[in-house]
Amino acid sequence: MGQPSTGKLAANVGEIARESRLRAGLTQADVAERVGLATEVYGRLERGRMLPSVPSLRRLCIALRTPSDTFLGLNTGEVATWVAESSPPEYDEVPELRRLMRTLRKLDGSQLKLIGLVAAALQKR
Known part of the structure; x- marks a missing residue:
C-alpha cells in the first residue's frame, strides 16, 4: 500500500484550513499574508490542490490557531483511516x-x- 495518499492529505489540509479561516473570520488574503504565501498559492492549498512545506504548515498552524495534528488528520485519538490503510x-x-x-x-x-x-x-x- 505504501505511503498515505497525497491527494487525501492535501484535501484534508485544505478543508481544515478553510474551516479554520472561516471560523477566525479571515479572508484567504489575510491568511496568505500571515503565512507568507501568495494569495493564489494559498487558494490552491485550501482547494486541496497542493500541500504546504513544513515551515509553511507551521506558520499556517500559528496563523489559524489550529494544531498540526488537525491538519494531518491525527486529532481523533486514533490514527486516521488513510494512515492506517497505508502503514506497511x-x-x-x-x-x-x-x-x-x-x-x-x-x-x-x-x-x-x-x-x-x-x-x-x-x-x-
Whole structure:
C-alpha cells in the first residue's frame, strides 16, 4: 500500500484550513499574508490542490490557531483511516521477522531462491 495518499492529505489540509479561516473570520488574503504565501498559492492549498512545506504548515498552524495534528488528520485519538490503510504491514510483525526481512532485502536472486528452499524444508518439519 505504501505511503498515505497525497491527494487525501492535501484535501484534508485544505478543508481544515478553510474551516479554520472561516471560523477566525479571515479572508484567504489575510491568511496568505500571515503565512507568507501568495494569495493564489494559498487558494490552491485550501482547494486541496497542493500541500504546504513544513515551515509553511507551521506558520499556517500559528496563523489559524489550529494544531498540526488537525491538519494531518491525527486529532481523533486514533490514527486516521488513510494512515492506517497505508502503514506497511511490517509494523505489525514481530521483531525477528522485521530483522529477517531487512537481511533478505540485501540478497540477490539466487541467494533468495536458496533461502526459499531452506524455508520450505523447515516448514515441512
